[in-house]
Amino acid sequence: MRYLITFSYDGSKFKGYQKQPRLKTVQGEIEKALKELANKDIPIFGSGRTDASVHALNQKAHFDLDMDITKEKLQKALNSLLNNYIYIKKIEEVNDTFHARFNVSAKEYIYKINMGEYDPIEKDYVYQYNKKLDLAEMERALKYLEGTHDFKSFSKADEEKDNFTRTIIQTNLIRNIKNVNKFTISFLGTGFLRYQVRNMVGVLIEIGEGKRKSEDILNILEAKDRRKAGITAPPEGLYLNDVYYR
Amino acid sequence: MRYLITFSYDGSKFKGYQKQPRLKTVQGEIEKALKELANKDIPIFGSGRTDASVHALNQKAHFDLDMDITKEKLQKALNSLLNNYIYIKKIEEVNDTFHARFNVSAKEYIYKINMGEYDPIEKDYVYQYNKKLDLAEMERALKYLEGTHDFKSFSKADEEKDNFTRTIIQTNLIRNIKNVNKFTISFLGTGFLRYQVRNMVGVLIEIGEGKRKSEDILNILEAKDRRKAGITAPPEGLYLNDVYYR
Structure with a gap:
């Protein structure tokens, strides 16, 4: 039986999503729980990785498991075995041809920024920019990112790839109704290059600064040139918010 | 010159407020930063301690320092030397008779509870109760706690004290406008016994459960008997919100 899991995690507690020898990672912790449950190695296939310190609200992965157990009991059992900074929110049964990475139709990332006073309690969860930004100008800039473009300028420096073309379906700048100094930027797209969201946010911040x-x-x-863009915004403000399948 | 500092901290990163040998504590970290700045030991006097994992939004402490420095520069210098999970929000000059603990007129604590799905990202910041509670009944119960009472039943077990009488000036149950599953309880009082807020929240939860x-x-x-109360609510939902002086 193939299962699709939806899970959230606190990225500040792991060395990224992807399994690495001797390091605590999200994939490593989930596979450890699965091994405890099944008494054998069960590899999981995520929708994609997230870097160290990046959070996820609805990350997805699939794995194959042959056990006589309902999906509700499987969810309960896995959560009880799992690291407390990861939580499996949903388990669905999918057919054998489903693949959590190859079948992705869209992903949504959100990025949280605090323009107000430094907050040590949200240090690992909201980018502590701590200065005012021109949100109206940033909103106008966001609209230029929508559509199908070659995003090479926003990719990781020295990234080797044949194709940097991606489609951003929708962007939003969401003001916080309780705190005028906080806001969130959302990016819905068919797929994203490594560091693309953080590099786009980096340029958006320079636009908000008036630079x-x-x-x-x-x-x-x-330009299709990484050097034309700006800083890479820090990882702690970034959340993988959702993953969609066709 | 005597200074009063207002500071916030992430309690999950420290072994409590009070200095202890070989352990990372809030007081210990602030005194370390002061020693780096002044090249000598400068003891700080807090408004009171908070236990391990308890947060503070506006904790207060005083210290004496003779340095030719404006309070704005002192704040900047201390924050740059300080652990990133503590932040000095304000520095005021006070007279030599002021004492951050003895002059307290009131304190406010808040306690955050999530009745919705377990959230690994807020695990250390909001009590993950993860079941529904009867908020209207809890609100009625809160009102019985207001006023001047002997709170011995809500004190730490085996607490040796002559006087357990304290005054709760005001309580509130604040629903979260963005998420119906989250709420905050606030307690404003002239002073609180050790574990009093967490023990009151423990009984309030049992009331919300219908027990x-x-x-x-x-x-x-x-009854004036600790055994008549209930569980001690976990520390991670608790925040020292403010400290007031006459």
Whole structure:
């Protein structure tokens, strides 16, 4: 039986999603729980990795397991064995051809920023920018990122890839109704390059600071050159919010 | 010169407020930063301690320091030397007779509870109760706690004290406007016994579960016996929200 799991985690407690020898990772911890349950190695296939310190609200992965157990009991058993900073929110049965990475149709990331006073309690959960930004100009810039573009300028430096073309379906800048100093940027896209969201947020911040104008996004996209973009925003503000399948 | 500092901290990163040999504590970290700045030991006097895993949004402490420095520069210097999970929000100059503990007129604690799905990202910041509670009955119970009472039933077991009488000035149960499954209880009082807030929240939860009625608060107070109360709610939901001086 193939299962699709939906899970959340606190990225500050792991050395990233992907399994690495001798390091505590999200994949490593889930596979450890599965091994305890099944008494054998059960590899999991995630929708994609998240970097160290990046959080997930609804990450997805599939695995194959032959056990006489309902999905409700499987969820309970896995959560009781699992590291407390990871939680399996849902388990679905899927057919044998389903693949949690290859079948992805879209993903949504969100990025949280605090323009107000430094908050040590949210240090690992919200980027502590701690200065005012021009949100209206950032909102205009966001709209230039929507659509199908070559995002090479926003990829990881020295990334070797044949194709940097991706589609951003929708973006939003969401003001916090309880705190005027906090806001969230959301990016819904068919797929993202490594560091793409953090590099886009980096340029958006420079636009919010007044160092660039919103239209500069067009020149940066056109250049297809990482050096034309700006800083990489820190990982702690980033959350994988959702993964969609066809 | 005597200074009063207002600071916040993430309690999950420390073994409590009070200095202890070889353990990372809030007081210990602030005194370490002061020693680096002043090149000598500068003891700080807090408004009171918080237990391990308990957070503070506006804790207060005073210390004496003779340095030719403005309070703005002192704040900047201390924050740059300080552990990132503690932040000094304000520094005020006070007169030599001021004492951050003895002059307290009131304190406010808040306690955060999540009745919804387990959230691994808020595990250390909101009590993950993860079941429904009867908030209206809990609100009625809260009102019985207001006023001047002998709170011995809500004190730490085996606490040796002459006087367990304290005054709770105001309580509130605040629903979260964005998430119906989350709420916060606030307690404003002239002073609190050790574990008093967590023990009151423990009984309130039993009332919210329907195991007790709101009026039982009266019998528990009357008994002056720790065994008549209930569980001690876990520390991670508790925040010292503010400290007031006459």
